[in-house]
Amino acid sequence: MGRFIIRRLFAMILVMFAVSVLTFLIFNVIPNGDPAARMAGKNSTPGQIAAIRRDWGFDDPLWKQYLNTMEKVFSGDLVSYANRENVVDRIKDGAPRTFVLAIGAAIIWFVAGVALGLFSAVKAGKASDRGVTVLALIGISMPVFWLGALMSYYLGYKLGLFPNGGYVPIAQGGFFEWIYHLILPWIALSILFIGVYSRVVRSSVLDTINDDYVRTARAKGLGEKRVLRHHVLRNSLIPVITLWGLDFGAVLGGGAILTETVFDIQGVGQYFQESISRLDVPPVLAITLFGAFFIVLFNAIVDIVYAALDPRIRLS
């Protein structure tokens, strides 16, 4: 276990280094990438641009710019090129919103996906299975920006059942307002995942249900419920939990860009989207690192959980 953690930590540093270098380089080669020109504004003289370039260190060799930026990421002094806000503070503000969105949605999609998948597998071939399959495919096919916009428009604006986007912290509006504003985003973010997970769970359960040890469990005279819970589900959820860990990590790291933007959550994902559209390198770099951290972290957690669920797997 100790060796596993050290190895994973080392891998995490390596991945984050690679991700930061790549992100940094990409923004230096794309056209219209000169931050000095953009910071100076439309009616600027070449002299003003040169001055900004000098002041912000854009004249330095790339490796030096990279090191300076990375130093600021970790000291918390990183400043946006677009509006000179402190990037790390913005991420700190947005992170709780993103976490709340991700945790709620991940629970919803896991529970609903497993329940629907199991139902579908048990009823395999029957009309109810086909019905769930069709629903799952519809869910998978609906893009979040479209579904979110429709939900927000009809359920929020037209019918007034839900607030039209926005995020209200508990401290501000109380628990009820907080949940009330989160229901639509949670559902919008979950629907695609529910579709995918119900399909994965269905096929995994159908694989397991024909395994010899399930036949043994029946031959022992166990009730069908116990067979399903203890022998089928436990084994067929192992691959699903891997998938869930990785998806959850990605959403926690700001991956729910569309949902956050459509519902104006003001989380890390939405900040990411705004920064990309302004070609604002410092926040993009910082959020990419933030996301990579969660993805790598959850990869490691998934491996640990995997070993706990399946005794045949050893961490080494």
Added chain:
Amino acid sequence: MTNGKLLLDVEHLRVGFRTEDGLVQAVDDVSFQLRSGEVLAIVGESGSGKSVSALTLMGLTPRLNTTFEGTATLEGQDLLNATDDELRRLRGEKIAMIFQDPMTSLNPVQRIGGQIVEQIQAHRDMGSQEAYDLTVELLERVGIPRARERIRSYPHEFSGGMRQRVMIAMALSCDPSVLIADEPTTALDVTIQAQILAVMQELRERTDAGIVLVTHDLGVVADIADRILVMYAGRVVEQGTVDEIFYDPQHPYTWGLLGSIARVDRPRPDRLPSIPGLPPSLHNRPKGCHFRPRCRHEFGQCAEVPALEARDPAAPLHTDRCWLPLDEKRSKREIADGQIGLEAKGVIA
């Protein structure tokens, strides 16, 4: 035949599966009885219907698109028309099964102790501690050393032979009156096979249970069985005591099976004798005697299905499905195979 209590009574059992290509009659008119303390071997090659027969008695054949005919009772209780819940209560309690492949028959993520305790508690009102103590006792009985520690092991920490011992212990956990062993040694290597057979042999001596041993290997059953049922393409082609089958086999298919046992007491032939041809597809079985296309002694009458009946008045319980007259059978089988296992008892293939 022993005079124990009648446990299993199977009469004219037929099991068919409806498929896209029509009805597949996997089991076609199988009848036998099993009494307590008796070992009945069902022998035949793959697809002969022996495993389907065994699974049907457990109520484990899929119900969907399956047709059942005939009757099967366990201590008087109807097995074919029992409800799911009635069957569930019988399984593991009155009738238990050991499967072919011990490598995949245990749940890989559950400790072996728990897997046995689970069965005990499904049928007995027993506390965990008591159930665990019983499990340790069962595992010791089937020859697992340090059983009290090993109950905490996972299946992958056991070898194939050890896992099969666990399966046997599990099957025995509720003292079933009928034990079905479906090719319990097929997936194991030869030395382990002998060990598992020794466990089964001991079991047979110690319990009152009736045992149905399903196998494709006549060598396996020579020591352990009382009676043998030879199946071919879904039908019983010969039935008799071990002595009758080994010393006086009546059906050419049985001759072939006996001839293809690898013998250590005979000079080794260049190639093991085999029965020419392949067993028929169950979709398209030959009319009349199913063995006809592979039989060297086929003649006109074989186009009709021979009844399963006794041919020798001296052995009324030795039945077979072959039209050849008795004396012709006895002369032809010597010439035909030269290898007939008349002394094959005691040989493990």
